[in-house]
Amino acid sequence: MQVLNIDIEGAQTASSAGRSAPKTHPKTHPETHPAPEAGLSGCAFLLGQDFGEITKTYTATLAQFATCDLTQAIPDDGHETAPQAGRLFGVFPFDRTDQGHLYRLSPKATPAQVAADEAVSHSLTRLPETQGFGASVDAVAQKINAGDGGLKKVVLARSLVYDTDAPIDPVQVALRLSADRHVTSYCVPLPGESAAPRWLVGATPELLLSKQGAAIRSHPLAGSARRQSDASADAAVGQALLTSEKDNIEHRVVVEYIHDVLTPYCRSLKVPDQPQLDRTATMWHLGTAISGVLKEADTPVLALLRDLHPTPAVAGFPLAAALAQIDAQEPFARDFYAGTLGWLDGDNNGAWHVTLRCAVIAQHSAQLFAGAGIVGASKAADEIAETRAKFGAMRLALGICERL
Ligand SMILES: C=C(O[C@H]1C=CC=C(C(=O)O)[C@@H]1O)C(=O)O
Numbered sequence: 001m002q003v004l005n006i007d008i009e010g011a012q013t014a015s016s017a018g019r020s021a022p023k024t025h026p027k028t029h030p031e032t033h034p035a036p037e038a039g040l041s042g043c044a045f046l047l048g049q050d051f052g053e054i055t056k057t058y059t060a061t062l063a064q065f066a067t068c069d070l071t072q073a074i075p076d077d078g079h080e081t082a083p084q085a086g087r088l089f090g091v092f093p094f095d096r097t098d099q100g101h102l103y104r105l106s107p108k109a110t111p112a113q114v115a116a117d118e119a120v121s122h123s124l125t126r127l128p129e130t131q132g133f134g135a136s137v138d139a140v141a142q143k144i145n146a147g148d149g150g151l152k153k154v155v156l157a158r159s160l161v162y163d164t165d166a167p168i169d170p171v172q173v174a175l176r177l178s179a180d181r182h183v184t185s186y187c188v189p190l191p192g193e194s195a196a197p198r199w200l201v202g203a204t205p206e207l208l209l210s211k212q213g214a215a216i217r218s219h220p221l222a223g224s225a226r227r228q229s230d231a232s233a234d235a236a237v238g239q240a241l242l243t244s245e246k247d248n249i250e251h252r253v254v255v256e257y258i259h260d261v262l263t264p265y266c267r268s269l270k271v272p273d274q275p276q277l278d279r280t281a282t283m284w285h286l287g288t289a290i291s292g293v294l295k296e297a298d299t300p301v302l303a304l305l306r307d308l309h310p311t312p313a314v315a316g317f318p319l320a321a322a323l324a325q326i327d328a329q330e331p332f333a334r335d336f337y338a339g340t341l342g343w344l345d346g347d348n349n350g351a352w353h354v355t356l357r358c359a360v361i362a363q364h365s366a367q368l369f370a371g372a373g374i375v376g377a378s379k380a381a382d383e384i385a386e387t388r389a390k391f392g393a394m395r396l397a398l399g400i401c402e403r404l
Pocket of ligand 1: 155157206221222223224285312313314356357369370371372373390
């Protein structure tokens with residue numbers, strides 16, 4: 001096993017906020033191209049109930065971390081009672097060949113929540129324009145129907161960039177998002193070239209993988225519908241989702257993929273035949289509660305993540321063909337959107353979520369991301385509406401309320 005020698009304070013060099021800029025995929029190797037210090041020490045970090053200040057940043061790819069001996073990096077504060085004692089927190093991008101970060105935290109009391117301004121003044125850029133996204137959906141659905149390259153599913157995303165008059169407080173946005181008890185909210189500083197960090201802020205409903213001893217769990221989501229304010233209309237929309245053939249196809253692809261990746265690691269693996277209905281405050285989803293027992297309890301959680309990420313809940317199937325479509329159709333870099341974030345400890349345990357329903361916030365701008373799984377039966381108008389609904393929670397937390 002490789003010894004951890006990638007102790008680089010905030011090493012990401014080539015990342016940008018995405019925007020209309022060329023797609024940038026930093027692929028610098030940490031040992032050959034050490035990057036400048038990005039000064040994340042002292043920055044706030046929030047994941048669910050855990051809040052703290054960053055004291056150290058380690059940077060490498062998921063595959064590199066998965067084969068590193070992380071014992072020197074994991075804080076030896078087992079005597080502490082704070083939930084984050086003895087843990088490293090981390091975030092990895094969508095592209096598994098790009099670098100992610102593991103952070104050590106010093107615990108802090110969570111700040112008080114402040115309400116969003118009701119009408120934040122802003123300008124909006126859509127990437128791509130709504131019609132362009134619809135055209136991509138149609139083009140990909142056609143390829144799937146033609147059986148092109150065995151393509152079964154592609155998750156296509158679009159992005160909204162808001163430039164605001166007033167500065168945005170990323171921690172406050174995350175705290176507002178945490179009012180929904182069905183999601184895990186987060187606020188993660190990202191190293192970059194400028195003095196002020198960019199922040200990845202969001203509230204994810206999807207558990208990629210948790211591991212405690214030999215016990216593992218995954219709760220993939222795929223198949224979505226917007227929640228309704230009227231209770232009976234809301235229940236009807238949920239039931240329609242549960243029986244929708246198109247959404248069940250979209251969902252099954254993800255469940256089968258996770259089953260196939262985890263099976264070689266497991267002594268037993270329970271995968272329900274049918275999905276259940278899961279909810280957030282704004283969305284219904286099809287979800288499947290997968291649980292298993294590992295053959296080897298000391299399998300590092302990062303080794304499992306390295307093999308799982310990205311699942312067809314955010315990429316598609318088969319993976320290489322889906323990634324090629326994403327690259328061809330999306331006019332922005334996903335960077336950390338649709339990646340994974342979570343924590344690990346010295347006993348190889350951890351809990352990692354899919355980085356969804358998020359924005360990259362930099363002072364006066366917020367770039368939001370939302371995607372939808374495309375299968376042969378997908379219709380452009382429905383996928384536009386689904387992604388619009390998925391932007392809802394973040395727009396509300398930012399105080400941006402006009403209809404899209
Ligand atoms: C890709 C996203 O959602 C995924 C998770 C839940 C439901 C999904 C869907 O119905 O397409 C997506 O697979 C996103 O929110 O950006």
